[in-house]
Amino acid sequence: MALASRFCSYPTTDRGGPTADPCPVQASPSEQKVVPKISYFYGITITMYWNEPHHSRPHFHARYGEYKASLDLAGQIIVGFLPQRALRHVQDWAELHTDELHTDWQRIVNKEPPTTIAPLP
Numbered sequence: 703m704a705l706a707s708r709f710c711s712y713p714t715t716d717r718g719g720p721t722a723d724p725c726p727v728q729a730s731p732s733e734q735k736v737v738p739k740i741s742y743f744y745g746i747t748i749t750m751y752w753n754e755p756h757h758s759r760p761h762f763h764a765r766y767g768e769y770k771a772s773l774d775l776a777g778q779i780i781v782g783f784l785p786q787r788a789l790r791h792v793q794d795w796a797e798l799h800t801d802e803l804h805t806d807w808q809r810i811v812n813k814e815p816p817t818t819i820a821p822l823p
Contacts, residue, residue, distance in 0.1 A: 738750055738751050738815065738816065739818075740762070740806060740816050740817070740818055740819050741795065741799075741818065741819045741820070741821050742821060743791065743795065743821035743822040744788070744791050744822065745766060745767065745788075746764055746765070746766045746788055746791060746792060747764070747765045747766075748762055748763070748764055748792070748795070748819070749762065749763045749765070750762045750763070750806055750807070750810060750816040751763070751810075759774065759780070760774060760775045760803075760804070760807045761773060761774050761775065761780055762775070762796075762803065762806075764784060764788070764792045766784055766785065766788040769782070769783055769784050769785060769788065770782050770783075770784075771783055771784045771789075771792075773792065773796070775796065775800065775803045775804060775807060776796060776797075776800075777792055777793035777794075777795075777796030777797065778793075791822055794822060795821070795822040798822070799819050799820070802817070802819045803819070805817070806819070
């Protein structure tokens with residue numbers, strides 16, 4: 703069964719995790735040199751892409767092992783799945799870095815790469 707939204711489509715495995723990259727990013731050659739990773743903590747990678755075609759709702763991506771989710775800037779899942787413990791870490795991190803996430807989102811809107819945000823302590 704696939705979860706879908708207007709942002710990304712997440713094919714899932716029988717364990718609820720995604721089976722493929724739900725938001726493939728098609729970067730131009732000049733953009734391919736810029737890594738969109740904005741933070742990394744406890745095995746969780748946080749990214750924010752500036753070249754996705756569906757940027758009507760501010761969001762970032764979290765990846766933990768085989769699990770992926772798109773989350774709004776408050777840390778609520780829009781689409782995808784993260785194990786409960788990883789989700790709590792991401793939500794705690796988002797709460798600590800609300801201003802930085804909004805600043806990075808404005809950079810995205812202006813077609814600039816996001817800046818790095820400190821990891822969860």
